[in-house]
Amino acid sequence: MLAGWRWLDRIGKVTPGTHAAAQFGSFGAHSSIGFPSATLMNTGSIHVGSGVIIGRQATLSVGYWPDYPGLPERGLVIGDRCVLGDRCSLLAHESIELGDDVWFGQDVFVCDASHGYQDPDLPVGNQFGSHVPVKIGAGTWVGHGAIILPGTTIGRNAVVAAGSVVRGEVGDHCVVGGAPAKLLRRLEPGVGWVGRRGDVRPVRRGHFGEEEFESA
Structure with a gap:
């Protein structure tokens, strides 16, 4: 059984030259997405740089459902040499961009849209909020279980502590933590x-x- 799982793990990865990789907007050399993935949706709008490692059970998606109309050409962009831990979720509707050498711990969640709530007669899940781009600068580390909310901009070589909830702007060379995240150093x-x-x-x-x- 273990030998069979190792075989599945090897052939199930998304790597350059596989059919799955060819469906992406671009998929760089020496990059891989671990097997099994959770959700890979509308991958034509997803661009993965070179030397990227994405762990198992990852969710990478653009839009609200498969073949969503009017998808952005570069809805989710992941720079070179990024490392995204297991079970990370990046849900883009307009734009999520990661610079080069961005590293995530496990269970990190990033989204550029939320839900509305102001119609009291409509289920909140059916009230789509505005789309506000998210950008994470090169060299930044995002700790285990952090949540990056719509409209967040994080600078270069910043640190987001594990379990933080980040919204707004984080400057270059800053350390933030907490829920909501505050400047620590x-x-x-x-x-x-x-x-x-x-x-x-x-x-x-x-x-x-x-x-x-x-x-x-």
Whole structure:
């Protein structure tokens, strides 16, 4: 049974050269989507960069249903070398864009639309809200179980703590966390990483912080 599952896992992945990959708007070299996926819908409007790894049970979709009319050409764009953990859900209706080297933990949810509620006689699920683009800058890390709401813009090399609910604008080199997410720390050039109470952590260089950069 295990051998059979390994075989299914190998042939079930979406990789360049497979029929499934050919249905995407573009699908870069050395990229893969793990098997099984949860939902891959209207993939012609989805663009996946090179060297992207997307985990199992992922949902990538554009529009409200298959062959939804008026689909955007680039509804969901994932940059190069992104890593999206298992069970991530990215639901685009107008535009969700991830820059290069964006990493997600597991169970991250991103959507560019919500539901209305103002008609008291219509089920909320049938009240479609406005579409507001979402953009996540290059090099950003989004922790396990975070939720990125419509209209959010996150800058470059930012950090979103696990379990956070993010709405609005997050600047470059900022650390945010909580529900709703609040600024926890930001990089001030020549000073270091400054917390909300004014404490400073030094800048460190290298993958594992081997070198310490002097704080001012």
